[in-house]
Amino acid sequence: MMRLLVTGGAGFIGSNFVRHVLAHTEASVTVLDALTYAGNRDSLAGLPSDRLQFVRGDITDAALVGQLVPAADVVVHFAAESHNDNSLHDPRPFLTTNIVGTYTLLEAVRAHDVRFHHVSTDEVYGDLALDSPDRFTEDTPYHPSSPYSATKAGSDLLVRAWMRSFGLRATISNCSNNYGPYQHVEKFIPRQITNVLAGIRPKLYGAGANVRDWIHTEDHSSAVLTILERGRIGETYLIGADGERSNRDVVELILALMGQSPDAYDRVTDRPGHDLRYAIDATKLRTELGWRPRFAGFADGLEATIAWYQAHEGWWRPAKEATESFYATKGQ
Ligand code: NAD
Ligand code: DAU
16 A cells, blocks of 8 residues: 655645545555645545544654655655745745755655655746747746746756756656635635635736636646656656636636626736746646546636635635735735
């Protein structure tokens, strides 16, 4: 039976991945998570305690990491500071967690010869022109824009260096924008859904022409599991589900699905250095590993996500006020 150590397993994508693994495999899971503002123990509620162990701790804590890693067959590394807007306000935790934290894990898996999977982002490639047909591939040069994406790019390069210099058994995946249940209300889609639920108008940065390539987090989970099961050691795989939409289209769709007028939103201060467009070409993952997304219809996935936030106010409400107060200080 496979034993997974999942860092950041109390966050959005990590907790969905843990649910996915427990539902679709026989594996046992240990979650290592510092429970920062973005982590939530309740995101793992109801999961079988005989197959899931939770350890509250920091990935920069070499002694703790050194205890947990030898008991695992694979480390799946989700833990990160993940929000671009926060990285523009205070980059330091991004350097500590995303760079030093990843380094700490790499040294432990190297010492104990444990397989490592590094979860990364398409933002390491920078952005694409709005009117171009181009998409990111595994060969696109790195060109990160924000402190967040620069630290993720740095962590990817550390993994690559540990593979080449020390023969580390690792894989990397770079995924596009995720949506789904358990996503923090600071992020675009849950922010707008919970705004409508709280009687606040949705907030669109600038003109809303920026494009993101949306994938349901369940499809991200199945892709990572596929890479763990069939991925070639040393390889990078891009994960995406052909879900390009402008931010304005997404806000209007949320409003329509929630029975509101499609123009009932505010345009607010744009994000400095705002990346224009992300788009993933996932041909390698599809052809080499045979992976397919299940949530092809964005509107259906969005409707299910709206229903989840409607039914789980107790999960998101505690973070809402502080999040909106922070945005308000920046005119957003
Ligand atoms: P998140 O912010 O929701 O969760 C991050 C988790 O990591 C939280 O539970 C937090 O408590 C934990 N954490 C933070 N610092 C830690 C530390 N020093 N030690 C231990 N735990 C720590 O993030 P997310 O959106 O779930 O993203 C997860 C991963 O996926 C990140 O690596 C991110 O770069 C990557 N990713 C995210 C997206 C997306 O759309 N959200 C897309 C592609 C890749
Ligand atoms: O592409 C993958 C990345 O996607 C991940 O690496 C990041 O961890 C994740 O946060 C996400 O980054 P983005 O910056 O694209 O996501 P965010 O949800 O912050 O914003 C999505 C888009 O919506 C972006 O163009 C900014 C815009 N936006 C965001 C907020 C919070 C708004 O227009 N209004 C908002 O209120």
